[in-house]
Amino acid sequence: MAFQQTYFDFKNRTEDINASISSIIDSNKASASRAVYLMDPNLAEQIVKGLSLFEYFSYVALVDDRGETMFEIVREELRYINPVLSLVAPNYTEYSVDVGEGNFSGKLILQANNHVALKEVYQRAIRTFSISLLGYMLLSLALVLLYHNSLAVPLTRLAKRLQRVNTSSITEQSIAHIKGHESNEFSLIVDSANDLLNRIASGQLLLTQRSQRFRLILDTAPLLIFAIDNDGLFAFANKSTAAFYGYSIFDLKGKNAEKVIKKIDADLNQKILLFMNSEQRQLDLTCPMINASQQTTIHEVSLVKFHTFDGQSLLAVCNDVTKRIEAEAQIEALAYKDPLTNLPNRNRLFDILKEAKPIQDTDKYDVAILADLDQFKRINDTLSHSVGDILIVELCDELVNQFSSTGVVGRLGADEFLYFRENLSNDFEVAKIMATEIAEKIRLCINKDIKLSMHSYSLSASIGVVVFRRGEHSADLILQYADTAMYESKKRGRNCVTMFKDEMAMQAAKLLELERDITKAMQDDEFCFVLQPIYDSTSSEIVSAEALIRWQKGDETISPDSFIPFLEESSLIIEVGDIMLDKVCAFLAKVQSAGLLKDDFRIAVNISGKQFSDERFLERVIGTLRKHQVAGHHLEMEITESVALENLAETIDKIHELKKLKISFSLDDFGTGYSSLSHLKDLPVDKLKIDRSFINDISIDKQDENLVRSIIQLSNNLGLTTVAEGVETQQQLNWLCSTGHMLIQGYLFSRPLSPDVFYSQFFSDE
Numbered sequence: 001m002a003f004q005q006t007y008f009d010f011k012n013r014t015e016d017i018n019a020s021i022s023s024i025i026d027s028n029k030a031s032a033s034r035a036v037y038l039m040d041p042n043l044a045e046q047i048v049k050g051l052s053l054f055e056y057f058s059y060v061a062l063v064d065d066r067g068e069t070m071f072e073i074v075r076e077e078l079r080y081i082n083p084v085l086s087l088v089a090p091n092y093t094e095y096s097v098d099v100g101e102g103n104f105s106g107k108l109i110l111q112a113n114n115h116v117a118l119k120e121v122y123q124r125a126i127r128t129f130s131i132s133l134l135g136y137m138l139l140s141l142a143l144v145l146l147y148h149n150s151l152a153v154p155l156t157r158l159a160k161r162l163q164r165v166n167t168s169s170i171t172e173q174s175i176a177h178i179k180g181h182e183s184n185e186f187s188l189i190v191d192s193a194n195d196l197l198n199r200i201a202s203g204q205l206l207l208t209q210r211s212q213r214f215r216l217i218l219d220t221a222p223l224l225i226f227a228i229d230n231d232g233l234f235a236f237a238n239k240s241t242a243a244f245y246g247y248s249i250f251d252l253k254g255k256n257a258e259k260v261i262k263k264i265d266a267d268l269n270q271k272i273l274l275f276m277n278s279e280q281r282q283l284d285l286t287c288p289m290i291n292a293s294q295q296t297t298i299h300e301v302s303l304v305k306f307h308t309f310d311g312q313s314l315l316a317v318c319n320d321v322t323k324r325i326e327a328e329a330q331i332e333a334l335a336y337k338d339p340l341t342n343l344p345n346r347n348r349l350f351d352i353l354k355e356a357k358p359i360q361d362t363d364k365y366d367v368a369i370l371a372d373l374d375q376f377k378r379i380n381d382t383l384s385h386s387v388g389d390i391l392i393v394e395l396c397d398e399l400v401n402q403f404s405s406t407g408v409v410g411r412l413g414a415d416e417f418l419y420f421r422e423n424l425s426n427d428f429e430v431a432k433i434m435a436t437e438i439a440e441k442i443r444l445c446i447n448k449d450i451k452l453s454m455h456s457y458s459l460s461a462s463i464g465v466v467v468f469r470r471g472e473h474s475a476d477l478i479l480q481y482a483d484t485a486m487y488e489s490k491k492r493g494r495n496c497v498t499m500f501k502d503e504m505a506m507q508a509a510k511l512l513e514l515e516r517d518i519t520k521a522m523q524d525d526e527f528c529f530v531l532q533p534i535y536d537s538t539s540s541e542i543v544s545a546e547a548l549i550r551w552q553k554g555d556e557t558i559s560p561d562s563f564i565p566f567l568e569e570s571s572l573i574i575e576v577g578d579i580m581l582d583k584v585c586a587f588l589a590k591v592q593s594a595g596l597l598k599d600d601f602r603i604a605v606n607i608s609g610k611q612f613s614d615e616r617f618l619e620r621v622i623g624t625l626r627k628h629q630v631a632g633h634h635l636e637m638e639i640t641e642s643v644a645l646e647n648l649a650e651t652i653d654k655i656h657e658l659k660k661l662k663i664s665f666s667l668d669d670f671g672t673g674y675s676s677l678s679h680l681k682d683l684p685v686d687k688l689k690i691d692r693s694f695i696n697d698i699s700i701d702k703q704d705e706n707l708v709r710s711i712i713q714l715s716n717n718l719g720l721t722t723v724a725e726g727v728e729t730q731q732q733l734n735w736l737c738s739t740g741h742m743l744i745q746g747y748l749f750s751r752p753l754s755p756d757v758f759y760s761q762f763f764s765d766e
């Protein structure tokens with residue numbers, strides 16, 4: 001405004017001055033022209049002086065036609081240059097006006113000081129600006145006051161209220177509205193701040209809940225979890241850790257970790273220190289840890305370094321794995337130790353024998369000695385399994401005492417033990433001699449009487465010995481060889497030692513082949529039987545026959561001695577026995593259907609142990625008799641002493657069941673076993689067959705004669721019929737007949753005959 005006003009004022013004044021100068025010039029022009037024309041200096045002076053009276057002319061001059069100044073006036077006081085005002089307007093304006101007439105023309109020269117001419121304008125401008133400035137100052141003051149009251153004061157109050165907010169508190173807090181500002185932008189700010197506070201409060205609440213939950217998890221975890229800060233102090237420890245070190249959580253926090261741990265577990269402390277000083281970021285280890293009660297437990301410890309704002313800290317997580325390790329040890333023990341004797345078991349022994357390595361000429365020979373207790377099943381059956389177990393434990397103690405310092409004593413199975421000893425000698429023959437000596441010692445050790453309460457028991461074992469070099473054979477093969485040698489000992493009459501020979505391996509291979517052959521023989525129906533008649537010694541009449549198995553392999557007829565023991569070892573004997581029973585019944589049925597079967601004629605069938613003790617034996621016998629419609633009294637079963645006494649009570653029950661079918665029984669090979677007489681009398685058998693080995697010797701050996709005599713006596717006393725088998729000579733027959741009535745079987749009367757020959761010989765129509 002002030003500028004605009006001043007500008008217009010300036011403009012108007014300038015125009016005024018120009019107009020007034022024009023009119024001054026106009027009014028003096030005539031007289032100036034005259035003065036020039038007349039060359040009148042006085043007039044010129046008069047005119048110039050007159051003009052110089054005007055307040056703003058700083059120079060006035062009248063110049064004649066020759067250009068000479070007729071008169072001039074210079075007002076020095078107006079001839080200055082104002083550099084500031086010259087920015088507004090030029091300091092001077094010069095006017096040069098032509099005056100005179102024709103050849104007598106000159107010039108009137110005027111110089112106006114613009115600033116003097118504009119003096120009033122300037123004064124008015126100063127006034128206007130001053131007033132404006134004052135106005136502005138007043139306005140500013142008013143604005144400052146307004147700002148102070150309506151902004152600064154409430155803002156300061158708001159700031160103070162915000163400062164008073166407790167940031168560590170999680171309860172909801174709010175800021176009061178500022179008085180007088182309840183509905184303006186301040187109230188908006190307060191509302192927003194309160195909203196923010198609310199959100200902070202709920203955020204903090206959530207955080208607290210989360211941290212409580214986290215704490216709860218850590219405290220209920222069975223792990224020891226703790227952190228050690230840069231200064232070596234417990235920065236954090238969960239409940240388990242605190243309890244482990246005998247503190248409360250509160251007390252443990254901030255304690256010097258090294259002191260706490262070192263005091264009771266210097267070892268762990270050392271491990272932590274080593275780790276902290278290492279380059280490793282993380283370390284997992286399994287180590288024992290000692291707690292405040294001095295109990296040691298095994299922990300899986302995980303140590304992790306982590307950075308906090310003030311340096312490096314350590315987090316430790318320790319998991320107590322004592323139980324797991326114990327369980328693993330137990331599992332390991334179960335897997336590798338025999339639970340009864342605590343000796344290495346089959347698995348462990350296998351591992352020991354397995355340790356394969358390339359053989360070198362300098363390698364010494366090792367030995368594996370397998371001892372299988374003789375007839376231990378009988379001890380179990382007659383004396384109970386618990387007594388059997390005690391005997392085993394006692395025996396093992398003795399074996400360990402005597403032999404474990406030089407080798408490994410282990411239990412392979414129920415009544416099978418293995419002794420393994422390394423580096424006997426690098427001479428095979430020497431090693432074999434040494435091995436046999438050791439095996440003999442083991443045999444004698446097993447023979448030693450074992451005293452249990454009032455009784456004393458003596459055991460024996462069949463022993464197989466294998467001498468070998470490490471890596472020469474697989475563990476499987478070593479055990480197979482030991483087994484083969486051990487069976488050889490069984491065959492040789494038990495309680496003896498047999499050194500394994502390569503031929504035995506061949507024999508074992510043969511057995512394998514035999515098994516294949518037998519399976520095939522059964523499929524191809526190659527098993528058949530022959531019948532050997534049995535005669536009454538008094539009447540010389542045939543009373544019965546014994547069915548004897550034969551293997552008809554093409555043209556070759558194979559005797560049972562070469563395959564029955566094998567069949568008996570495997571379970572094939574059950575099936576083959578069934579085949580025999582079926583064939584014999586079929587033969588009886590054939591005779592019966594021809595109407596030639598006498599009521600008192602019977603055929604004796606040999607029944608082996610496995611077959612007899614098979615739980616479905618009775619069922620199958622009934623089935624076979626029924627199938628062929630043959631009555632039980634035509635059938636006799638021959639069982640050996642060992643079969644009969646194996647499980648006496650069960651045998652007696654079974655015989656009774658079969659006797660209900662009228663099947664009769666004879667005790668085969670009598671005299672070769674160890675049957676105690678007390679048991680014999682309990683056996684419901686009908687006949688007693690004296691083994692042919694005794695009959696063979698009666699005419700040669702007086703002792704055998706006496707033995708046979710007492711067997712006959714015993715048989716008579718028990719009310720049994722005596723059968724003498726293997727009678728080959730008249731002499732033997734005479735001697736037997738002299739002892740009394742009995743039945744006779746032997747080559748003297750007849751060799752075993754094929755069923756067809758037997759049929760035509762004894763059942764022909766004539």
Ligand code: C2E
Binds near residue numbers: 559560561605692728
């Ligand atoms: P064993 O039960 O003692 O059978 C009698 C054996 O003596 C038969 O031999 C028979 O041929 C033979 N023998 C009979 N009289 C004389 C004689 O005067 N002198 C001589 N030296 N021997 C005579 P075999 O047939 O070789 O049978 C041998 C053994 O095989 C039998 O002995 C028996 O234990 C077993 N066996 C035979 N057949 C069967 C069968 O079907 N099942 C079962 N489990 N075993 C059988």
Ligand code: CA
Binds near residue numbers: 668
């Ligand atoms: Ca027999």
Ligand code: CA
Binds near residue numbers: 669689691692725
């Ligand atoms: Ca016999």
